[in-house]
Amino acid sequence: MTVLGLFAAKPATPGSTSKPEIAIIGRGFSGIMMAIALMKSMRMPFHLTMYDPHPAISGGQALSSAQRCEILNSRVRDLSVAAGQPDDFNDWLCANDEFRAAVPAAIPGFRQIFVPKGIFSDYVHQRFSEALARRSDITVKFSHEPILGLRKLANGRFTLVRVGASDTCDIVVLATGFGVRPCDIEVAQDDKPLVRTRRLVDPRHAVLLGSGVRVVDRLFQLRDNGYAGKITLLSRRGFLPQTHTLLAAAPSFPVDPMPSGLRQIVRFVRQACAEAEARGQGWQAAMNGLRRRARSLWQSLSAQEKRQFNRHLRAIYDSHRNRLPAAVHARLQQEFADGRTVLRRGWAGRRVPEGIMVRWAGEEIEELLRADQVIDCRCSAPELGAPLFQSLFAGGLARTDELGLGIAVSPMGEVLGAGGRTQNLFAIGPLGLGSLPDIDLVPEIVTQTYAAARLIATGKRLALKAG
Template sequence: MTVHGLFAKISPDSDSPREKPRIAIIGRGFSGIMMAIALMKSVRTAFHVHLFDPQPTISGGQVMAAAQSGEILNSRVRDLSVAAGQPEDFNDWLCANQDFRSAVSAAIPGFQQIFVPKSIFSDYVYQRFSEALTRRPDISMQLSCQAVLGLRKLPSGRFLVLQEEGSIECDVAVLATGFGIRALEMEVADDERPLVRARRLVVPRHAVLLGSGVRVVDRLLQMRDNGYAGEISAPDLKAPVIQNLFAGGLAQPDELGLGLAVSPAGEVLSDSHPTANLYAIGPLGLGSLPDIDLVPEIVTQTYAAARLIATRRRVTQKSA
């Protein structure tokens, strides 16, 4: 048996993605893109990243990029840097953005205390992602627009990402699928919509309903009748990928049933022990880490996971 670092030095001739350690990131929302940024900044040797998401585009986060212009993030600029050790990075980016400076001139010389639209933050994240990739010519990246149906661990310790049209092997798998929950929305006729006395200046926060069945639907109707206009979601641990992990003994649900049990660094837990080289980043771990749906916590977690991925060892069978 020979022990190799997962990111042991690769010879200069090893340009093929097949000869580099392969990392699968399932989900190209903010958590997934942030994970890619953290890896590119933390792992010093060559690797291959495969980004999975049914959406055909890549941005600074699918939900944030598609947000309406009036949707505001609930964290201040001072808390939204995606650069480790550089808390003023987002503020500096805004200060260098002439269009934004013209639109929000009252905040000059700095924007640390203001709240910004999701779309602006998405532009910032995507630019930092693009810059990080440009600086790493040794990294190869691949996109897949097929839905991921499951994840299987092979006897070799690698993972098999299952899709409708084939499967892909990887050394590390990172789940970054958001809440792992479904949106609870109902079609309501215009004449049945509640009257709202005044339009909110701040977009309501995202609400997560715990439970299932009639009680959840009843609570949803009450919130809408009372004029709540924000997004409402409920846990859905029956998603194929999640169920596949449970069935394979690779993961366990958290105590609240919101998602997966994880460590602060995003390690997926099974029987209270980390599953080697399997991570769940962001809101999937909300039941274990109550604030992990907030941008600052996601950024911290991705860098912690990237450091683990960069330093962990794996045992490989010595070739004959």
């Protein structure tokens, strides 16, 4: 049975036309989490439609292609999907006899361990199913048709434009995440002669584009599936994810007022990390503490400083916040030590039948990097050029953030348009990354979805039908 079969829509009940109609666009982790938060927070009956062209609830970029062997880079303690219950995932694992038998050393609890992505996906889907089962007063429907446009009507409701048709609803939640590039790059047809061609490596060779957690996952997928050839990790900046501590690093950060100005803040953070190292806590403790202040720090920067951070420091920051479990990091280092995998800095160009064109760091011309596989593991930015988002911008319902990374949003996910907050329109998760640092991480997404759901549940954003 498919996932959608497990979560089949419930039949409509008499008088259901008076129920608020809510649309969630996207069925990745942000969309599923928003649905859970709504079902737990809204006491009134409502209709929910979840739109996504993919035929299954995928779990989004983090979980969509998860193999059982892939390990999440966050500890169990940080992955609860239940508001006010930080141990919910741990409790779920403790109640799983099969998991307890497989990981006996962690009993009586699993809070500090790292688990496979597939296990977390099972947990999220089960909590979704349980929340739905408890709400006999709501209806849930799934649509596989993409949403091509969104308009706001004079009565405050929304029209969702599909191919040859449209739907209307009271509230819209955008939960499209980043949008993921295809794993295998298409071969580009280009008749231009190559500027320089030389054979750099053996043909039995795979090139992985990117340097984040996804590229490490893909590397070990290849190895676990028997790939014995050489692998090149190609990245513009070359900053790979750092390692978690063996034991959980409690947040620790100076209570002194933060300085103003990007340069001074960077110097302050480096000093905090050095002091944490000197105390034996590890720089990870300081980075965990910094995350608690990241939002206020980001908002204190000028637009120019934000652009400087994004251009020069973002890759370094991401490599220190998106860390690898110690065992996974050690395996990666062994790959480099054995010479089976290399990391190189450069800009990926067009794909050609023999491999991919690359401009290496410090070079002015492209070279052909021969490879039998080229796999794109980079996180792409939100697809703001898509018809859906273009319709939002054209109608004044939304605007981009200062850096053009995504949609401008409030901490509760309210979309900010030309005239301020757009009533009953929300954007959850990575779409708001330019406004809210770390909003692509599970704890921050969970917090935001419940905040948005509570805002909707109060009725302040739902005064449509009564009028």
